Amino acid sequence: MNTPSDMCYVIRTMNDPDPDGKTRVTFRELFDRYVRISDKVVGILLRARRHGKVAFKGEMLWQGQDDGVIITLLT
Secondary structure, eight states: OOSHHHHHHHHHHHSOOOTTSOEEEEHHHHHHHTGGGHHHHHHHHHHHHHTTSEEOSSSOOOTTTTTTOEEEEOO
16 A cells, blocks of 8 residues: 555445445544554555545544544545
């Protein structure tokens, strides 16, 4: 998982879309999935947001503090 597109693929495989067609996961779910490469998860998420691929509240995500933040797949 090195690109925003890779991140979107992973999110897409983690949960089925909600009734509105959007797939959502919590930061904790995503972080736990990639615990061995966790140092890259936040950076890739930020890049994916800049490219309009995901949305989440806040400027930065921190393990523990932001575990419940919802990450919405936009593409």
